[in-house]
Amino acid sequence: MKQIPMLDLRREYEYMKGDIDTAISRCLEHQQWILGPEVKELEKKVAQYLKIRHSIGVSSGTDALVLALRALAIKIKGREYFNETDEIITTPFTFTATGDAILRVRATPVFVDIDAQTYNIDPNKIRDYLVSSGDRVVGIIPVHLYGQSCDMEKIMALAQKYNLFVVEDVAQAFGGRWQNHYLGSIGTTGAFSFFPSKNLGGFGDGGMVVTNDDEIAELVSMLLKHGGKDKYNVDHIGYNARLDTLQAAVLLAKFKYIEEFNERRRKVAQFYNRQLSSLSGIRLPQTLPNAYHVYHQYTIRVLNGKRDELQRYLKENGISTMVYYPLSLSKMKVFKDKMKEGGDLKEAERATAEVLSIPIEPLAKEEDLFLIVKSIREFFKSN
Numbered sequence: 001m002k003q004i005p006m007l008d009l010r011r012e013y014e015y016m017k018g019d020i021d022t023a024i025s026r027c028l029e030h031q032q033w034i035l036g037p038e039v040k041e042l043e044k045k046v047a048q049y050l051k052i053r054h055s056i057g058v059s060s061g062t063d064a065l066v067l068a069l070r071a072l073a074i075k076i077k078g079r080e081y082f083n084e085t086d087e088i089i090t091t092p093f094t095f096t097a098t099g100d101a102i103l104r105v106r107a108t109p110v111f112v113d114i115d116a117q118t119y120n121i122d123p124n125k126i127r128d129y130l131v132s133s134g135d136r137v138v139g140i141i142p143v144h145l146y147g148q149s150c151d152m153e154k155i156m157a158l159a160q161k162y163n164l165f166v167v168e169d170v171a172q173a174f175g176g177r178w179q180n181h182y183l184g185s186i187g188t189t190g191a192f193s194f195f196p197s198k199n200l201g202g203f204g205d206g207g208m209v210v211t212n213d214d215e216i217a218e219l220v221s222m223l224l225k226h227g228g229k230d231k232y233n234v235d236h237i238g239y240n241a242r243l244d245t246l247q248a249a250v251l252l253a254k255f256k257y258i259e260e261f262n263e264r265r266r267k268v269a270q271f272y273n274r275q276l277s278s279l280s281g282i283r284l285p286q287t288l289p290n291a292y293h294v295y296h297q298y299t300i301r302v303l304n305g306k307r308d309e310l311q312r313y314l315k316e317n318g319i320s321t322m323v324y325y326p327l328s329l330s331k332m333k334v335f336k337d338k339m340k341e342g343g344d345l346k347e348a349e350r351a352t353a354e355v356l357s358i359p360i361e362p363l364a365k366e367e368d369l370f371l372i373v374k375s376i377r378e379f380f381k382s383n
């Protein structure tokens, strides 16, 4: 039987083979593996693209979050880390790394529920928490889940009113926009991931911190190389968290295609929207009018407790799907006793039981897409 994966990275490589092979050969020639010329070039290109002053390559999206938060602790608190009484608001419906980064800088995550339409953190619930018990909150980490912008207008207005930093988790939304602004350039800082399956992905781990704040940029560049301007005489508790030259070279080659590929994802999403809109057993992704959604995932909501059954049915028909995410962060052992719940988390709970991401392959063949929608329709005919 024909197998349809979530994403076919080999197909992508073949599409860009000339660019990627040339980029890698160039590294083999110059041999500057640590902070080589490609890292600088990628930083410059990304900064220009996002229209932001600073862009700093780092070793992963997780490290981008940790480094951004560490720099903020140093800048705002004048200490290496936050402490337990410093609260950072985020969503419980995200990849573990978002919440884990808060623990790693020793602050307390406050989980606030999501909006049922977009699956992103609900700004009204952020406001409720700030009004009722917000005096310890230092910042917000909005996550642009599945490639769609959070309501940045409302979030930035709250941040301004309560004097909070905003670290955008842009791991899933490279090239996504809110109105005319690229995501990552709206908050105090943005944290990107170049994990292979992300919209802009390397051949291994990588990430980036972006900011318009000179002091934060300088701190992040120090922290990623052991904590000083001079690695033999350091000021802060640092990391070895550089972006590899080789990854930067691959990313530069792939960066040429990012707008095209995001458009391709949007086309696949439009196809699904048209083909699946008549099914009453599912809810299609909803987009905010101000958001340019880059569909890192195309995620449907399966009603009436049928999610797992649909997933099994599709698997039997050779179609891969994924549940992002099956468990809310607030239910994980690592956060137990270390987090707060900022109100009930009912929508996040419901989402963990109902969401299903189906293949969104930028280079998808039409016949494969038809096969996917046909199988989903067949499932609902007999269910």
Ligand SMILES: *Cc1c(COP(=O)(O)O)cnc(C)c1O
Pocket: 060, 061, 062, 063, 094, 095, 097, 098, 143, 169, 171, 172, 192, 193, 194, 195, 205, 206, 207
């Ligand atoms: C992938 C991802 C991360 C972490 O990025 P890595 O590069 O894998 O460390 C953080 N947050 C979200 C929302 C992600 O999807």
